[in-house]
Amino acid sequence: MLLEFEQPIVDLEDKLAEMKRLAENSKVDVSDDVKSLETKIQKLKEETYKNLTRWQKVQLSRHPERPYTLDYIYNMTDDFIELHGDRTVKDDKAMVGGFGTLGDQTVMFVGQQKGRNTKQRQMRNFGMANPEGYRKALRLFKMAEKFNKPIVTLIDTPGAYPGFEAEERGQGEAIARNIRDMFMLKVPVICVIIGEGASGGAIGIGVGDKVLMLENTWYSVISPESCSSILWRSWDYKEQAAEALKLTAEDMTGFGLVDGIIEEPLGGAHRNIKWMSNTLKARILEELEPLLAQSAEERINTRIEKFSDMGEVIE
Template sequence: MQFLDFEKPIADLYEQLAKLKENGEKSGVDVSATVSEYEQKIADTRQGIYDHLTSWQRVQLSRHPDRPYTLAYIERMCSSFIELHGDRNVKDDKAMVGGFADLDGETVMFIGQQKGVNTKMRQIRNFGMPNPEGYRKALRLMKLAEKFNKPIVTLIDTPGAYCGLEAEERGQGEAIARNLFEMVKLRVPVICIIIGEGASGGALGIGIGDRVLMLENSWYTVISPENCSTILWRSWNFKEKAADELKLTSNYMSQFGLVDGIIKEPLGGAHVNPDEMASILKAKIKETLAEVKKIDPDTRIEQRIDKFSSMGFFEEH
């Protein structure tokens, strides 16, 4: 298990527990009572830390290398998944995945950004940063789901859309804008869930839905803390301050009315118990789909437009 810097007290306790078990095995002494005490101490220490997480610490959790990504959730939640490839124009973008899946007997179109689980796969997946063809693939799959009257669930986890020269040459801005325009008009239920990082237009490109939800330790904002720090202070050294000022965590997003709900994670984060997290997420998806499907398609579209049109704070003079 990998520990983040603020989890050092937990890491120290785990190390002591491992030594205790090792000594017990070598000496043949029953240390079960002491082990139980250490396990309780670990749980109490973790609870104390996680009750007072800063915005930057939640950003760190959203990027934990063991945190489940889109395909990991689909694999755990669905009995089958048929991945579909390509935008029918340029190529298949490995940073964006999608296809039909069986969710307890219901066919659902899952679409989401996918980060790599090791160095080679991170390069292949472009670190979860889609190119224009990724967003065009996503739109193609959404239209396919609409054609067959199947609900859509998007899982958002990206540090941002890829901003390289070639991406701009192929129309990155247009591709994202087209998705916003088309997603508003989809006649099937659309649920969007931020499962990790939700940065800028890269997240919005698959983030227009009837319900927008966030995992407890995810974030959602216009720019990453590091890039915000670089712009405002000409240095990455103020990323913690930037994270606080951006108000990017799930509780702030809920207060501002930018998301419709927060999905609790197991204590310690989704990576501590991916199976439990997938079970919680699956139950929430099924509950939300059942709720949204009761609404007439025309009414859903109208509510979707009103929902996003009313976001933000402004004054008229």
């Protein structure tokens, strides 16, 4: 899939491919021209991706080829065992989780999962979990706590499912319970926004000792489209809404709402999934080491203080 702002890069890459093809057929030496054009393409890529607008970063976070939760898990661990069900209603396919080994450490992974095609998207409900998904996540958190294993959550959702049946089964209560209970978990918790981090759907698995964001992701109380529809009664102002929401990783770090940014390959995480997975794995292990050295009481107190200090009170 080609994003609109990537078109000039693709045009030059097509021109480069044509130049190489003509050179091969005519046996003419154009190596200097090829090298010059390759340099120009690289510079254009660097300039384009280092100066993305907030709306362009939102688009990049939704790229259909971008790695999802299970892609990262299967690239970071060889022995992942997925666990299912909330033991009350059913197994929510939009929320996945289970144990896997990260380095020498067994970790409980939990995250939202989107689909690659129409059938998968329907099965995964586009990464929008129902109440049973959040109750499933909490069950896995408690299991990790029971066996004294750290927790890693991978957040990628346009929001919790807003359907009538979800509200009927207690969507708000399920998310609120998760938020409350995650504060009191005795094991280390690291949360990483790997794509979209929208509203309660994200915060329902987003309370941790460390909250990190991949470079081209967003984290906000509302999506730009929904914000636009509320303020302007139209989705046509989504770009202005994205700017006003200040939802990028740089914005969130500046506000003190997240603890760090994880670099992505030039062009986005989907350009080199293996490299991105190894980078994410190394960062998680780096953040885990000092957390494991702390006592449970110290982690809980620090976690509570961290979130309590967010924002400003003006009287």
